Amino acid sequence: MSEKANTSLIMSDAASRNQRIANLLGRAFLFLITSLSTFAVFFIFYFILKDAIPFFKLEGFKEFFTTARWYPSGSPAEFGALPIFLGTGLVTLGAILVAVPLGIAASVCLSDLLPFHIRQIVKPVIEILAAIPSVAYGFFALVVFAPLLQNHGGAILSAGVWIVLGPILALIVVVSGDLTLDKLRGKISPKAGAAIVFPILGTLAIALLYSLSSRLSGVEISSGTNALNVSIILGIMALPTVVSVSEDALQAAGRELREGSYALGATRAETIIKTIIPASISGILAAVILGVMRAIGETMVVWMASGNAARIPEPIYNVLQPIRTLTATIAGDMGEADHVTGSSRFHVLFAMAFCLLAFSFIMNLASEIIVKRSRKKLGK
């Protein structure tokens, strides 16, 4: 090859340097844009904290976290946010009770039971549930569900008992009946034993259900906007998150585990309960955490349909009473507090926002760590 051809192919030093610099500048620019989202996180923490600190300076921590009198506009103003924290906790717990069992059952069904083409139909249902704006859920809770609860509360509660406990009790009857039959084997014939044991257990279960539902059907709900309403709606809202994340986790457990379990003679249910769920428990935990975050951070539904009463329910687990949450307090009180920017009434809302922020940050970090660890464990 001649010298001339060589030089025309290789860039001159200057051109090469220029290109390197341009390349570096470009990368720096890209990095800067990317880190904007990082800045955003810091800015959020900084600006929320900046307006939250004056509150703690003015009023201290003790009243805010431990007393139950919330009268921010009284004189002297009282900032006992305990009922609000409890209200948040109550609806979140309720939402989790709705979303987690349903969500895990649905995700198991999606990942292991349903054939591919049905899954293709169910997935959009979940996506639509996730996509419906929160204000539409809130509207449903306030305008449709609350009057229903108020007018037919007892009937709805007792129907709920049948729907929720019915299948579970049926399962328990079958299992316990079978176990007793197993013990009685050899003493009486299996057929006669079955004829005795199952009717007895069945009647017991139905009697239990009946007494529970008849007791509940007498309940009158004085206000449809209460913790129960909000919990159910929040549970439905958190459902898509729980389902999709835990389904990913179940899928990630892999084919080999399942086939190994089948090869040992386990049925599908046993495979899932004894092998797959334990193997993907961390992913499921992450799903639950994300569900909690969705429920805690939700504003519109609780603002519209929780009743917004800053009282501790009596007794504390009474979900039929109105409650108030952190998010709803921020959304509702800011309008009034805004006129007096700088007062403790204004800053207390930032203090609440900071509590929310800190909590969701910790939860998020926890779920990150859990997912990372589970990936390591599964060798991916």
Add this chain to the structure above:
Amino acid sequence: MRLETRKLLDKAFSGLGLIAIAVMGIALLLILTPIVWRGSKAFVFKGTIEHRRVMLEQFDRGNPDKFTREYTEITAARAPIYKMMEDFEAETIAQISSMESQMDAKKDRAKELKTAARALKSDGKADEADQLEAEEDRLKDEAKELKSRIKEFKTARTEPYDALHEAIRELLGPMPGQRTPVLLRQQYGQTRWDRTLVKLHEVLYTEEWDYSNADAMGVLVETPRVKQFKGTRLEPFFQYLEEHIEEMMRPKTTFYWQFITDKSKDSHIFGGIWPEVLGTIYLTLGAMIFAIPMGVIAAIYLCEYAKEGRVISFLRICISTLAGVPSIVFGLFGLAFFLNTIQVSDSKSVLAGSLTLSLLVLPTIIRSSEEAILAVPRAYKEAALGLGAGRWHTVMTVILPAALPGILTGIVISMGRAAGETAPIIFTAAVSVGAPLKIWETLSQPTPALPWNIYNLCTEHEAVDEIRHVQYGMVFTLVAIVLLLNLFAILMRARISKKLRG
């Protein structure tokens, strides 16, 4: 455990899973059905003559000649009830004045007796004077009694009549010859047939809550209003009204698609939701203007340039933290930062709201773009690099075009999210009442927006029950926008996965 039981349990387990899926589907149906069904009634409903009047007078829509013809017929149909009311008023006035003249006559007679008695007394006829005075006292008492009876009669007549008058005005609009009320909502009767029937019921029956049983909740007691007007000229009024209401209102199936594009009149009592729809569009597009470049560039950097290390994993933690921040906190941040600190505008504005929303959807866009870029086959990239293209050149000409459908899917989904979020715009962009904004006004003006106005109308509006259809219509519109965007995304993703599968 026996094998049969294990098999049964297996089936039961599958059953539980299927129940969970079914519950999810049913929940979705239960939530969407009322929204779609009643929401569509904001668009398609039986509109009365009053609706056509509003359309003609407020929106300049419809055929004036045809309307005038119809309206004359309706005025004729309504005339008898107004006549009855007039008769009743006249009758009442006549009855009162006759009672008053009776009273006056008695008073006059009493006065005469008094003077006569005084004359007799001065004449020294004390006995006769006493008699006259006794007579006078009796008359005075009778006059007093009459006075109180008149008072009773007045309240017994005018109070129910005023209530009836008000109810009729709400049903049919102002009486002929009455001065035009100032409030727009009082200038027209019921525009919708369903509301007409509700109001008709309110005319026909009076409602009272009975709390006599302290243990139970109050019971609604309805009594026919006709009882209050027994034996008066208004007795046949109620039957006539009930039988002829259709002729008075002329319900006609109306397709009011302009509900989306009409301005609202008198805070949503009449008209449509255009300011809200436009505000939502502004906010969504505004959020996208900021979020798309930032999100896509971040995704390119994370996928193509970054080497996994401390800095990058820190970046990723920050992004997922951003995704986990509650939406109301974004709202507070937008207030504290964009409005109070760097002051992008003097008051709430679409700009501030868009910036806040863009931060909210940023993580979604980054993640979905990353996924789309990672899904581009390695061979594409290697081929481009092998042909001598630089990295940036490869990204711009090979990877981005290939990943574009996936990136678009993510963008469309986050548009749906931005359109439906309420909490971040409460403090930064939303107002309850406002005109549609011009595009340059978005930099400095707040706007009404669908999510915020849904909240506002169903909790803070003074006539919550009257405008249910508007609320449902708004929710329906918002849900339709969001679901259409999502449907688009789902279809696009199906196409991509088909393409990738070959």
